[in-house]
Amino acid sequence: MSSPQSTERLGGKLIIVSGPSGVGKGTLLRRVRESGLFPLVMSVSATTRAMRPGERDGVDYYFLTREDFLARRERGEFLESFEVYPGGALYGTLTEPVTRRLAEGKWVVLEIDVKGARQVLKTFPDAVSIFVQPPSFKDLETRLRGRGTESEESLAKRLAQAESELASADEYKYRVVNGRLDDAVADLTAILKKC
Ligand code: 5GP
Numbered sequence: 001m002s003s004p005q006s007t008e009r010l011g012g013k014l015i016i017v018s019g020p021s022g023v024g025k026g027t028l029l030r031r032v033r034e035s036g037l038f039p040l041v042m043s044v045s046a047t048t049r050a051m052r053p054g055e056r057d058g059v060d061y062y063f064l065t066r067e068d069f070l071a072r073r074e075r076g077e078f079l080e081s082f083e084v085y086p087g088g089a090l091y092g093t094l095t096e097p098v099t100r101r102l103a104e105g106k107w108v109v110l111e112i113d114v115k116g117a118r119q120v121l122k123t124f125p126d127a128v129s130i131f132v133q134p135p136s137f138k139d140l141e142t143r144l145r146g147r148g149t150e151s152e153e154s155l156a157k158r159l160a161q162a163e164s165e166l167a168s169a170d171e172y173k174y175r176v177v178n179g180r181l182d183d184a185v186a187d188l189t190a191i192l193k194k195c
Contacts, residue, residue, distance in 0.1 A: 005124055010102040011103050012105050013107040013108070014108050014126075015127070015128050015130065015192070015195075016112065016128065016172075017110065018114055018129070022140055022147060023132050023178055024178045028132060028185060028188060031185045032189055037189065038107050039105065039106050041107070041108055041109065043093055044059065045062070046061065046062040046063075046072070046092050048066045048091075049091075051063050077094055082115045085161055093116065113161075114168045114171070128195045130175070131168075131169045131171075132176050133176070134178060
């Protein structure tokens with residue numbers, strides 16, 4: 001494993017955002033990005049999961065075959081990589097685009113799971129970690145069903161995962177409850193202003 005590095009020394013900031021699938025991380029981050037208050041750029045993760053309708057390769061994710069993903073992992077190209085759902089697809093953050101954007105002075109946002117966050121904090125201990133929580137578990141289930149992107153099996157996996165992820169919220173430096181979107185946008189903005 002590589003030794004700890006400083007994002008400040010590279011010139012930018014690294015912002016880790018975690019939270020259960022369906023909590024609305026994407027919408028929240030989009031709103032804060034659109035405010036133009038911070039030089040935020042989203043890191044594009046690699047995954048072996050199937051593309052959903054409307055998703056674009058290289059924009060939402062780099063969609064890789066399992067073989068390609070594993071070869072890149074073998075070559076040490078990932079800052080972190082995990083099977084987010086047990087027995088499921090692989091997800092990972094490629095190191096090169098992240099360090100390149102940091103060197104450009106950007107605030108690079110990693111939308112990754114709890115395991116990935118722990119791994120990134122080992123390499124970049126000064127990364128800012130933020131956990132996005134639903135107002136309640138029931139609310140999360142409603143949102144995930146409403147999104148209509150998952151099969152019952154995938155939904156069950158995501159809800160089980162959500163329960164264990166929510167138990168890790170305390171590991172994060174900051175927590176944001178995504179109930180009313182405008183309030184969550186204001187909370188996240190306030191956190192970024194002080195970090
Ligand atoms: P989805 O399949 O809904 O796009 O993403 C499922 C979950 O995978 C997200 O909630 C996010 O936390 C996690 N995820 C996405 N990209 C990465 C990544 O690069 N690394 C890790 N560890 N988790 C990721």
